[in-house]
Amino acid sequence: MTGARNRIGEQVLLRPVPPEAYLSYTAEMVRTLDEYHQVSAIRAAVFLSEQDCPYEEEFDGNDLCATHFLLKAKGRPVGTLRIRWFADFAKLERIVLLPCQRGRPGLRVLLATAFELVARKGYERMIGQIQARLWPVWSRTFRCRLIDGRAPFWFSDYEYREIEIFIPRHPKALQMLEDPYLIIRPEGAWDEPGVLEASAQRSNSGEQAA
Structure with missing residues (x-):
């Protein structure tokens, strides 16, 4: 997704991503331990240091079952968010930017990239729990x-509200009966042949391997 427009993801945004922003920023799914360390460093700098959030409340036991995205500005890690997946909705969490990037278009690159993946996976709505002061x-x-009828609630010393985010239907949303090779490709890279497709060429017989 690097450098490419996230055409479905951008439809969720109220302002389009400037085309030149994709030249200055990249936002990609976290796939390696080193990338996850970068995510943790950004969150520690903002949530633990700026907001004085206790460590065990910020790193809450959900990180290894979530999908993380890492925003970089000219190669430097500057922002992140995570998504968790439920039966008919996804949950947007831990959106954070370093102070030097606030108010710049990198946030829109990060969000559009994440929303693109959510739509491709077939989700059409998300929930977010936002600090009430940040609703504007x-x-x-x-x-x-x-979300109507849902009262404010508190954790980590902030008041929170629940929001619903509307995701457009993706024209290539994944279905259960997709080509089996497509389904086993790396997450988010469904349009590129994967290593397991190449491995199929090793078999020159019709025998099934356990």
Whole structure:
């Protein structure tokens, strides 16, 4: 997804991503331990240091069952978010930028890239738990609404509200009966042949291997 427009993901945003932003920023799914260390460093710098969040509340036991995205500005890690997956919705969490990147278009690159993946996986709605003080910011950033009838709640010393985020239907949303090789490709790289497809060429017989 590097350098390419996230055409479905951008439809969630209230302002388009400037084309030149894709030249300055990359946002990609975290696939390696080193990339996850970069995610942790950014979150520690902001949530633990700036917001004085306790370590065990920030690193809450959900990181290894979530999908993380890492934003880089000219190769430097500057932002991240994570997504967790449920039956008919996804949950947007831990959106964070280093101070030097706030108010710049990198956030829109990060969000559009994440929303693109959510749509491709077939989800059409997300939930977010946002600090109540930031509702004016998020309501101007992407298509969302406060969920009716849901009271504010508190954790880690901040008041939170629940929002619903609307995701357009992706024309290539994945289905259960896709080509089996497509389904076993690396997450998010479904349009590129994977290593397991190449491995199929090793067999020159019709025998099934356990």
